[in-house]
Amino acid sequence: MTERAILGVAVIGTGKMGADHVRRIQEVISGARVTALVDVDAERAKSVAARVDGCTVHTDPAAAMASTDVDAVIVASPGPAHEAALLAAFEHDLPVLCEKPLTPDAASALRVLEAEQKLGRRRVQVGFMRRYDAEYMKLKSLLETGQLGRPLMLHNRHRNVASPPGWTSEMLINDSVTHEMDVTRWLLGHEITAVTVLAPTPSGNAPDGIRDPQFLLFETDGGAIVDVEIYVNCGFGYQVQAEVVCERGTARVGDGHAMVTHAAGRWGGTIAQDYIERFADAYDREVQTWVDATRRGEVTGPSTWDGYAVAAVCEAAVQALQEGGRVPVALTERPALYA
Amino acid sequence: MTERAILGVAVIGTGKMGADHVRRIQEVISGARVTALVDVDAERAKSVAARVDGCTVHTDPAAAMASTDVDAVIVASPGPAHEAALLAAFEHDLPVLCEKPLTPDAASALRVLEAEQKLGRRRVQVGFMRRYDAEYMKLKSLLETGQLGRPLMLHNRHRNVASPPGWTSEMLINDSVTHEMDVTRWLLGHEITAVTVLAPTPSGNAPDGIRDPQFLLFETDGGAIVDVEIYVNCGFGYQVQAEVVCERGTARVGDGHAMVTHAAGRWGGTIAQDYIERFADAYDREVQTWVDATRRGEVTGPSTWDGYAVAAVCEAAVQALQEGGRVPVALTERPALYA
Amino acid sequence: MTERAILGVAVIGTGKMGADHVRRIQEVISGARVTALVDVDAERAKSVAARVDGCTVHTDPAAAMASTDVDAVIVASPGPAHEAALLAAFEHDLPVLCEKPLTPDAASALRVLEAEQKLGRRRVQVGFMRRYDAEYMKLKSLLETGQLGRPLMLHNRHRNVASPPGWTSEMLINDSVTHEMDVTRWLLGHEITAVTVLAPTPSGNAPDGIRDPQFLLFETDGGAIVDVEIYVNCGFGYQVQAEVVCERGTARVGDGHAMVTHAAGRWGGTIAQDYIERFADAYDREVQTWVDATRRGEVTGPSTWDGYAVAAVCEAAVQALQEGGRVPVALTERPALYA
Amino acid sequence: MTERAILGVAVIGTGKMGADHVRRIQEVISGARVTALVDVDAERAKSVAARVDGCTVHTDPAAAMASTDVDAVIVASPGPAHEAALLAAFEHDLPVLCEKPLTPDAASALRVLEAEQKLGRRRVQVGFMRRYDAEYMKLKSLLETGQLGRPLMLHNRHRNVASPPGWTSEMLINDSVTHEMDVTRWLLGHEITAVTVLAPTPSGNAPDGIRDPQFLLFETDGGAIVDVEIYVNCGFGYQVQAEVVCERGTARVGDGHAMVTHAAGRWGGTIAQDYIERFADAYDREVQTWVDATRRGEVTGPSTWDGYAVAAVCEAAVQALQEGGRVPVALTERPALYA
Structure with missing residues (x-):
């Protein structure tokens, strides 16, 4: 070289x-x-x-x-x-x-x-x-074979141990759910057309005033329904999971089941504690x-188009969180460069 | 005797x-x-x-x-x-x-x-x-210990191989999701206060005119958010799963992982094919x-109250399916007999 | 009636x-x-x-x-x-x-x-x-289909929380491993022809003088090799597992993976604490x-034949434990009544 | 740079x-x-x-x-x-x-x-x-914490889809089980002191004259008992698993449970087909x-010492395969350089 x-x-x-x-x-x-x-x-x-x-x-x-x-x-x-x-x-x-x-x-x-x-x-x-995680890549490859049929629904879980100081309710969307927005668009090959955000009574783990967890719903131009649980103060670990439900089967990634132990009355394993452990x-x-x-x-x-589309979905999601109800996403026309 | x-x-x-x-x-x-x-x-x-x-x-x-x-x-x-x-x-x-x-x-x-x-x-x-399934009973017991904290969300999956002849879109709610309505009320100890129903483009497996799958959202008087995926023509098996997300942890039942085989390039096991196999x-x-x-x-x-409350949630869900949007559930006052 | x-x-x-x-x-x-x-x-x-x-x-x-x-x-x-x-x-x-x-x-x-x-x-x-446990029955049924080919090896695990007072090294064989002797004969349809017993340095959990755990090897008249880990003071739970290795695949029962929790940095579930919980x-x-x-x-x-055959294997196993080496099993001829 | x-x-x-x-x-x-x-x-x-x-x-x-x-x-x-x-x-x-x-x-x-x-x-x-596989490294780290107590037994599985042309019964030991010999010594920190090899009636998948599978037993100077199933013509995949049984618990690696699918009546996932997929x-x-x-x-x-010790264990194992019975392993004294 x-x-x-x-x-x-x-x-x-x-x-x-x-x-x-x-x-x-x-x-x-x-x-x-x-x-x-x-x-x-x-x-x-x-x-x-x-x-x-x-x-x-x-x-x-x-x-x-x-x-x-x-x-x-x-x-x-x-x-x-x-x-x-x-x-x-x-x-x-x-x-x-x-x-x-x-x-x-x-x-x-x-x-x-x-x-x-x-x-x-x-x-x-x-x-x-x-898009570069081995499990998500495997999931994408499986979907591309078409053997499970057309994707109908996508269920996502995104959990963090604790939010950094200074986080707001909007940052759950802008900093964390952006990943699921991109994953949705990439895995399904659809654009997101509308967003609804629901939130349960906040967890006792959440800092005062932060609506954590939240539950987001995306509708897509390919007719799929996508849900995202985002919970950034779950306390127990860093977990990112996705399950695609297709016409003829489902596929799930993110279980993180590497080493299994039996001890002290329990079977199972450890959960990653941060994104570096999970996504290095x-x-x-x-x-x-x-x-x-x-x-x-x-x-x-x-691409830049992907960055732009996620920014537009974020704006709709933040509005849905603040005002309630279903908020449509308005995208400019997709330029030929990003076809 | x-x-x-x-x-x-x-x-x-x-x-x-x-x-x-x-x-x-x-x-x-x-x-x-x-x-x-x-x-x-x-x-x-x-x-x-x-x-x-x-x-x-x-x-x-x-x-x-x-x-x-x-x-x-x-x-x-x-x-x-x-x-x-x-x-x-x-x-x-x-x-x-x-x-x-x-x-x-x-x-x-x-x-x-x-x-x-x-x-x-x-x-x-x-x-x-x-309520009499060993796994659901175990989940209920765990929640009652309080060790995971307050329940915030409940994710349900309910899949059937194929719908019987003559089914309608409403029957997914009235015949199948009724179980999840009762499970929600029983597991969480909450009443359901509003229902939203979304539906992706129907699966190619669904008979003409049937909106299958559907994705339902329940809000509860205890501040929880509950979602139910109902898919009655999934083709691959009968699957009923529930995952409760509490403040300090989650618990999931319904994986059905009894015997594990390794053969023909795959690990895993068989999925029950009907409710009799799963729930006998x-x-x-x-x-x-x-x-x-x-x-x-x-x-x-x-109790009769449970039967009545589920009937009322069903009516709201069917209306939400037919008209779109969020439909509140109106219950009569709970009689002392069922306190 | x-x-x-x-x-x-x-x-x-x-x-x-x-x-x-x-x-x-x-x-x-x-x-x-x-x-x-x-x-x-x-x-x-x-x-x-x-x-x-x-x-x-x-x-x-x-x-x-x-x-x-x-x-x-x-x-x-x-x-x-x-x-x-x-x-x-x-x-x-x-x-x-x-x-x-x-x-x-x-x-x-x-x-x-x-x-x-x-x-x-x-x-x-x-x-x-x-023979009446749902998982073992499932395993037996699978073997009988022949779809995995002929069984070659059978790996067994048998773990108890703690041995009752007064147990001896021989009782691990006579009281516990008898189940695996019967399982071997029933699952494979073979008679056991020789036994070897090895024992690691005893666990610190074992009462003084008790050789616990032990590792037994059975040879069968159908040419299979069977191993049994018996550990009756493992402390963490009651676990019985069997994995059959056939020509074209393997099958394992006994994982006991019913409810899965995520909490306190761990995923997994609880292990049964006694045979009543596991085998009720x-x-x-x-x-x-x-x-x-x-x-x-x-x-x-x-049958009575099964009871007799297991008694004969026990005697060989106890001798192998006490004297070391490989001990053949001598059975009388099988009467027509038990053909 | x-x-x-x-x-x-x-x-x-x-x-x-x-x-x-x-x-x-x-x-x-x-x-x-x-x-x-x-x-x-x-x-x-x-x-x-x-x-x-x-x-x-x-x-x-x-x-x-x-x-x-x-x-x-x-x-x-x-x-x-x-x-x-x-x-x-x-x-x-x-x-x-x-x-x-x-x-x-x-x-x-x-x-x-x-x-x-x-x-x-x-x-x-x-x-x-x-020693550089993430799962084995995790297992080694867990053992080093001592939280499960002293290792008593180690169960290994090593399966290949098919042996290359020209393989002999001895090559199962010299080419494949050498990994488990090193893993045993590294994980447990023990030297292997004796080897026994048993072999069931060969699989119908095995080429004529090849004793496949084999079942090896190692005794160690730390008082542990180690077993290795080696099956190089299993047909269904490449699988390497290890389960350590310690005084207070067990730990297993190699399940390979990354993506889970539900389709065609089965849950589970795919098995790696070769060592490159598994160990890249x-x-x-x-x-x-x-x-x-x-x-x-x-x-x-x-180190060179590790290479030498494995070579010595191999020689004992091949003798045990050919002659039957238990064969002790004779090692030279360990030089200070490799202390």
Whole structure:
């Protein structure tokens, strides 16, 4: 392998997620290295850079992108900073792996969508990493065989041990259920057309004022009904499950039944305690797939359109939570680029 | 055991369900015998009676109830005949095991409720036999310990291989989901206050014009959200599952994982093909429990109130299916007799 | 049902097992009643009789058997008393359900075998109740279809929470592994031809001097290899599992996966704590099957030959435990009566 | 990352396993590249080299090892060639990942052991890749906590769809059960002291003359009893399971229960069809761990001692298979280097 063939990556944002991507590229990923780090907090960027041989540090994404040893960009800064970073990458014609959300709202997502269309080709892979989980991939493959018939319903469970400080009722939707929105669209190949949100009396585990758990219903343009239980203060573990009900059978992933013990009057096993334990492989596969595609000159995976569509569904879901009832989702027409 | 101590039972209705109760009392149940059979079709009653020593045959329930060797009554006739049979049993002061539904609609159920109140004591056990399934009993016991905290959500699955000829979209609710209505009320100890029904594009397995599957949502006066997937033409088996999500944990029954095989590239087991395979033990336990209680002079189990409340929820659900949207459930005040 | 048709049963032995059979016949079984109780301890028999209408009490089995309202006998006395009780039943030409062991050793079992042959017809069902467990029955049925091919190996696990006071290393074989000996012979349709016993360093849970656990190997005349883990002080629960490995697949029973919970970082369920919890249904089915067959004038189920063969395997296993190495099993020729 | 920091690897042997390691290092592993390929069949080496930028091709391992851009060696040639390759690597002071077996017999393994001792430090990681499987690692971690008490027994299952052409009865032991020998020693921290092999009448699936399945018993110097079912023509899938029975509980890995489907009357999932499907992650982790350790200047993982001990157990097992009975294992004293 010649030096040239190693992908030089600029990582924008060196917080928890960005620093983890740096570690991943250094220690796990084949065929890439970190050549630039960007953070508005230069000190934070420098402290991460101290563990990386020969990478430059910047406070401005565009400066990093101008560097000759930057071949591609990972955007891991806070959501509100994504639009500017993406537009800068478009200007430098660099491929991007953009952490979710694409942008914080549908209007800004639409601007990015339009900018990418002007380029005339895809530059962005959005970080919906469920698509790279081995179990979800298996489920997708099974559905594609058609052997179970057409999907009719999709039941999702999404549980976290505890919500971080400062969470709001809306963040259950915007930060967590976004994964199920993408999963719904990807697994079924449908767009979501309406959202209803119900919420039981909040759990005693939930911080004051937070409506946790919630129960969301999606209707799709393919005639499917999708439900999502989101419970971010369940206390007992991190659990993500999906069950597709098709005409002739069902398939479920996420049981997490690896090692079975018998002890103290019980059979069973342990539940993962966070997304890193559950989805570390999916993140690794996501980034390796992106590196491999980028080195081949391709862009694959979840697109800007997917990021935009999820942003639009989020807005409807938040309205449904706040106002009650069923809220339709309005999407712009799907551009040919994302057909 | 003296002859007197053996409970003499009149079985009203000798169709599939009635004949099965006759067999059960003859071959499985301890402490009871069939002493009278009733059917408007006397020939059908006679052919069942041919397998029972010393039982009389009648076309009129009241005639059977007047017999001195009838100590108790099982009502297994079609739903529209239940009201008259129950009122006759009240007149003869006989305890009754009444197959579900109590009566076909809330108004007639209310009349039975009022008649029983005039007696001043319970005479009726309604045939909601899920309460006698070992797994549901275990789930109920667990919830009663309180160790998982308050129940927040209940997810139900109810799947049949194929619907009988002549089924309508409404019968998915009236004949099948009634079980989940009772299970919801019994497991959670809540009344259902509103119903919403969604339906995906029907399965290709469903007969023309039948909306199958359906997805129902119940709200309860205890602040829980309950969902029910009902799919009566799934083709692959008979499956009934329930998962309660409580504040500190979840519990699920109905996986049906008895024998595990490894063969032909697959691990797993077989799925029951009908309710008899899945719930034979529950029916046996239901009837044995009724016989035992009756011999002790007691009436236990699901009451006339339970039968009435489910009838009222059914009416709301059918309206929700037909008209869309969320339909509230209006119950009369709960009489002290059923407190 | 006429009075005559109810089977009158004498129960010999009113200890734990006998008293449980009395309760079972009174409260669970259809078509039988207890008409006589026998115990060398007359007071114990009387105290059990106090809960049964109209049954007589005896200290001599033969006296009970002479009673006109005794149609059949359950032998639940200690093993050393079985031979006399069985021979007395043969004299009175009464069908017997004999708790395991048939007799305490192969020589006495052989005497019973010969006495029954002189009668020229089977009178005894031996209490190997695993054959009446729903899961083992399912496994047997699957093997009989032949769809997995010929059985090659059988792996058994048998675990108890704790051994009763006074247990010896030999009792793991004589009291517990006898079930697996019968299961092996019944499931595979083979006779056991040799036994090897290995034992790890005893568990810290085992009482001083007890070799617990043990690991037994059976060779069969059908060319199968069978292993049995017996561990009677495992502390965590009562577990009985069997896995048959056939040419084209395997099948396993005994996982006991009824209700699944997620709580406190773990998924899974509870393990039964004793044989009553695990096998109550099997005991009920065993006795109901015996009552039904007896009322039809038939004798079915495990035979005197089965009781004898297991006694012979036990003797070989105890020798293998004490002396080490592989011990062949010597059986007399199988009489035509048990073909 | 500077060019110097990327580990240059010579792969010796470019057959199926060697070629797979080349692909792995190219596409999966972080921090290494293939710089030399060695095969006695130069054409085969060249055709693999065609897919690798800038690597040299050799027919002599020593020539490759002399190259300045070779920092470490993977030995994936046939077993009989291992000894020479290992000794050459010792001469060049290069760290080695040596595919199992270390060498084909205990005598040659002992020579390698002695040669490495003369170096005075470990150079070899043997390719017992089970130790890098996530489930086995979890099992090992659980045992190390001690919460289940001391391990008493270990039950292993090892099943393959079909044996390759040319397999012999001995190869079930030498090629397959070697994994369980290493797993036993690693999981329990015991040496194996005696082996017994039993074999049922061979499966109809087994090629003529092959004793398949076999059932092996290991006794250990820690007082544990270990059994291994090896069945390499089971037809239905590739399955590797281990269940440790400890004083206070058991733990099992290898169920492979990822996605659960319900269809066509069955619940369950698919079984892996080969070791690549089941253990791809373990191979990746094995090689990444070796690369990481090597770059840090360390040697970790299964040692030359482990390779030697397994070779000695194999010899005993083959003798036990051929001659019957229990065969003790004689190991040389464990050198301090491997303490």
